[in-house]
Amino acid sequence: MSKKVVLVIVGLLLFISGCSENSNYKLLQTKNAKSKKPTQVTSQSIEYRILPQDRLNIILYKNPEQSSAVSLQGLGQTINSEGMLVNASGDITMPLIGKIKVAGLTQTQAADRITYAYKTYLRTPSVYLEVMNKRIYVLGEVKNPGIVKLDKEKMTLFEALAFAGDLEDSAVRDNIIIVSNDPKYGLVMRSVDLTNFDTMNYSELMLRPNDIVYVQPDGWKEFRVASDNLTAPFETIAKIASPFVTIKYLKN
Numbered sequence: 001m002s003k004k005v006v007l008v009i010v011g012l013l014l015f016i017s018g019c020s021e022n023s024n025y026k027l028l029q030t031k032n033a034k035s036k037k038p039t040q041v042t043s044q045s046i047e048y049r050i051l052p053q054d055r056l057n058i059i060l061y062k063n064p065e066q067s068s069a070v071s072l073q074g075l076g077q078t079i080n081s082e083g084m085l086v087n088a089s090g091d092i093t094m095p096l097i098g099k100i101k102v103a104g105l106t107q108t109q110a111a112d113r114i115t116y117a118y119k120t121y122l123r124t125p126s127v128y129l130e131v132m133n134k135r136i137y138v139l140g141e142v143k144n145p146g147i148v149k150l151d152k153e154k155m156t157l158f159e160a161l162a163f164a165g166d167l168e169d170s171a172v173r174d175n176i177i178i179v180s181n182d183p184k185y186g187l188v189m190r191s192v193d194l195t196n197f198d199t200m201n202y203s204e205l206m207l208r209p210n211d212i213v214y215v216q217p218d219g220w221k222e223f224r225v226a227s228d229n230l231t232a233p234f235e236t237i238a239k240i241a242s243p244f245v246t247i248k249y250l251k252n
Contacts, residue, residue, distance in 0.1 A: 055083035
């Protein structure tokens with residue numbers, strides 16, 4: 001093997017290793033990530049708490065023993081199919097009772113608060129309340145990246161990846177990044193190794209609404225993208241120059 005070939009191979013290896021250290025292609029790169037141990041999973045820690053800008057589906061029943069619901073339109077307010085928006089102050093405005101704060105409450109707590117407020121106007125009110133926009137974001141090396149809607153309080157990492165169509169062949173499986181907004185620590189990041197069953201625990205695999213799952217690309221995928229970006233200008237120049245080169249060749 002010639003020295004030139006050896007130098008080219010060494011250069012490629014250095015380039016790939018450089019991509020893995022600090023790359024413009026990877027997301028969420030940091031040396032100072034706040035990595036905290038996952039909160040112990042309990043029914044209280046999993047239950048979602050309403051945030052400003054959430055949309056709520058609210059149904060008010062006159063009598064819990066009956067299936068008929070009170071029409072909110074009939075109480076003087078029109079509710080569109082997209083639900084009722086929680087404003088920046090954490091309030092919603094309901095017919096008859098006016099503004100009521102729901103931010104920071106669980107769905108059950110918010111329903112109970114609204115029910116109590118309606119007891120002034122209705123004999124036996126009952127409220128059903130559900131957050132409509134609970135979701136998880138799956139990015140990176142999966143077949144269908146995007147938003148995964150939640151119809152329950154929680155989801156495991158494996159479920160989210162299944163909804164996203166499974167991992168691509170170029171995915172890094174031993175360092176799945178999960179970004180969460182922890183009420184105690186703020187924005188935190190943790191890593192999950194899906195290749196080692198012995199190190200897995202239930203808390204690490206548990207996702208909550210608004211979590212971001214990022215599946216990183218391997219070094220070879222980074223190299224291919226970087227090399228394509230490097231050679232693209234030359235390919236464009238070659239395509240533009242090709243007709244002129246052909247004409248000159250025919251003239252000669």
